[in-house]
Amino acid sequence: MAEILPFRGIRYNKDKVGSLEVVTAPPYDVISSQDRDRLYEKNGYNVIRLILGKEFPGDDERNNRYSRAANFLQDWLKQEILKEDEEESIYVYVQAYSYRGKRKVRRGFISLLRLKDFGHGVLPHEETLAKPKEDRLRLLRACLANLSPIFTIYSDPDGAVDALLGPFAPFRDAPLTGLEEKASPLIDMEDEKGERHRLWPVSSPEKLKRLREIMSDKEIYLADGHHRYETALAFRNEMRQRSPHSTGSEPYNYLMAYLTNMEDEGLTILPTHRLIRDLPDLDIPALKAQINKFFKITELDKGEDQIGKMLSSLEKMAESNCAFGMSEGAKLHLLTLRDETIVDQLVKEERSREWKRLDVTILHRIILDHILAEGERMEEERITYLIDAEEAFQLVKEGKYQLAFFLNPTKVNQVKAIARAGERMPGKATYFYPKLLTGLVMRKI
Numbered sequence: 001m002a003e004i005l006p007f008r009g010i011r012y013n014k015d016k017v018g019s020l021e022v023v024t025a026p027p028y029d030v031i032s033s034q035d036r037d038r039l040y041e042k043n044g045y046n047v048i049r050l051i052l053g054k055e056f057p058g059d060d061e062r063n064n065r066y067s068r069a070a071n072f073l074q075d076w077l078k079q080e081i082l083k084e085d086e087e088e089s090i091y092v093y094v095q096a097y098s099y100r101g102k103r104k105v106r107r108g109f110i111s112l113l114r115l116k117d118f119g120h121g122v123l124p125h126e127e128t129l130a131k132p133k134e135d136r137l138r139l140l141r142a143c144l145a146n147l148s149p150i151f152t153i154y155s156d157p158d159g160a161v162d163a164l165l166g167p168f169a170p171f172r173d174a175p176l177t178g179l180e181e182k183a184s185p186l187i188d189m190e191d192e193k194g195e196r197h198r199l200w201p202v203s204s205p206e207k208l209k210r211l212r213e214i215m216s217d218k219e220i221y222l223a224d225g226h227h228r229y230e231t232a233l234a235f236r237n238e239m240r241q242r243s244p245h246s247t248g249s250e251p252y253n254y255l256m257a258y259l260t261n262m263e264d265e266g267l268t269i270l271p272t273h274r275l276i277r278d279l280p281d282l283d284i285p286a287l288k289a290q291i292n293k294f295f296k297i298t299e300l301d302k303g304e305d306q307i308g309k310m311l312s313s314l315e316k317m318a319e320s321n322c323a324f325g326m327s328e329g330a331k332l333h334l335l336t337l338r339d340e341t342i343v344d345q346l347v348k349e350e351r352s353r354e355w356k357r358l359d360v361t362i363l364h365r366i367i368l369d370h371i372l373a374e375g376e377r378m379e380e381e382r383i384t385y386l387i388d389a390e391e392a393f394q395l396v397k398e399g400k401y402q403l404a405f406f407l408n409p410t411k412v413n414q415v416k417a418i419a420r421a422g423e424r425m426p427g428k429a430t431y432f433y434p435k436l437l438t439g440l441v442m443r444k445i
Helices: 033-042 065-078 130-143 160-165 205-215 226-242 284-292 306-317 341-346 359-372 389-397 412-420
Strands: 010-012 082-084 090-099 102-114 150-154 187-190 196-202 220-224 254-261 268-270 273-276 295-299 323-328 331-337 383-386 403-406 431-433
Touching (some): 065 082, 196 205, 220 226, 220 412, 226 254, 284 323, 306 331, 323 359, 341 359
Parallel strands (some): 150 254
Antiparallel strands (some): 090 102, 090 196, 268 431, 273 403, 323 403
């Protein structure tokens, strides 16, 4: 089902830019305006100028951040700030990172992935929004390039891909085998968070042929990059309309993608917590009375590491019941669902049982929509999403937000089940960690 191809990657020329740390960036959709400004100042060749350019007074249809990104890309290629590799390869990408005090490793590879309509071997799991898709489509039309890979997962419980490409020994105490004859990676760097990124090319025709065979029966699940995948589909369809006799082998039928095994022990999904603001006439006692109809409310003791203890309590309950943390002011509460039948009563959509039992579904449909929005869908502008639970708690304590709700992470088997059922989770239901670093490899269409 999955059709992959090697490609000639475009990479930063280290002889021109020096350290890659000054020219790479996180994915565009996790960069705040403050981070964007900082990355602009960090280096004149930082990839931020391509993926998330600034807007200026006087911008119009011909001169705007998309046209500037295209000009930067062309200029950097001409100046050999960016250079295209001579050989077609897939790129083994290994990330080492720390999570809860433990060092973890996630392994995958970057290749071209043939674009397919959803349900034909490629499965989404999250809802998308029109505005980000229009933004990415304008950038794609202007640059004619994949500036960052989307993030996908597949199931390989026997580790056939690792056996072919790995064992990625530079992060293990074992001899290096399997990664061609080139023991030294193309890229070996640490980012500003201390996460380590290594990239190797694999161009052996025999290995590439075998990799394509292994992947040919795999279903691909979108992890991060839903908006860019749907954008690539829209662009493909535009190009097909212009060339109705296309053969299907044209470059616009493929998208640069990172693929990793969902059974890899280095795969981590973090929860995305919800902060709520601008609710008129919020009455906390009345709110608790409403919540108490559906959830048992337990006020948590104050003291050191309140958030850590609350998250530990949530984690312990994850297998047996749906539970959330809630903060109002300096107070923290544990909310535990009283009865699963409540979900069926209040979540009226014709959806699968798995979708209705997702923590993020229950939080949005029962607490945010039914209680706080009085039966309507809560307006998106009232919700802010944060990964850092301590930061979320602090923002509520400081009065910058009225409430925060803390969740357990969505499990990878839930992602798979929802995607296979042809359903979509509410937005920001998953946060695959760590993010892929943008600027390691790009691809011209």
